[in-house]
Amino acid sequence: MPSVVSINISKTKGTKKTPVQSAVIGFQGIEGDAHSGDWHRMVSLLAEESIEKMRAAGLKVGPGDFAENITTKGVNLLALPIGARFRVGPVILEMTQHGKECHTRCAIYHQAGDCVMPKEGVFAKVIEVGEIKVGDEIIVLFAEGK
Numbered sequence: 001m002p003s004v005v006s007i008n009i010s011k012t013k014g015t016k017k018t019p020v021q022s023a024v025i026g027f028q029g030i031e032g033d034a035h036s037g038d039w040h041r042m043v044s045l046l047a048e049e050s051i052e053k054m055r056a057a058g059l060k061v062g063p064g065d066f067a068e069n070i071t072t073k074g075v076n077l078l079a080l081p082i083g084a085r086f087r088v089g090p091v092i093l094e095m096t097q098h099g100k101e102c103h104t105r106c107a108i109y110h111q112a113g114d115c116v117m118p119k120e121g122v123f124a125k126v127i128e129v130g131e132i133k134v135g136d137e138i139i140v141l142f143a144e145g146k
Contacts, residue, residue, distance in 0.1 A: 003135055025132060040097060047071070047120065099119050
């Protein structure tokens with residue numbers, strides 16, 4: 001079952017996020033997170049399977065280390081097209097972006113010579129608000145062409 005492995009927040013940008021057991025997602029993103037705001041990247045997601053790639057390269061990393069808000073398991077995030085809608089617990093998100101440009105090389109890049117977030121992280125805007133919890137199921141509601 002596709003699910004939430006970790007929910008991660010930080011008070012400041014440019015830092016690792018700290019895992020929490022639950023979080024309220026409002027119309028600007030995760031409440032209390034530095035990256036929330038009125039833009040197309042309200043919530044960031046990264047698959048546990050992507051983090052495993054960095055562990056296989058010898059890094060001791062885990063959820064939140066790549067500054068993702070939601071760490072997932074069992075769903076191919078990159079296979080969901082822009083505009084796809086998916087439910088995370090009671091919250092509905094809409095995919096807005098695959099990957100991102102890495103303007104400054106993070107500590108993980110300097111350790112490993114690579115980082116998965118710019119290539120495998122995804123971003124979404126909030127369609128329906130609510131509280132999410134670790135373990136919540138992820139259900140794809142609409143993915144054009146699927």
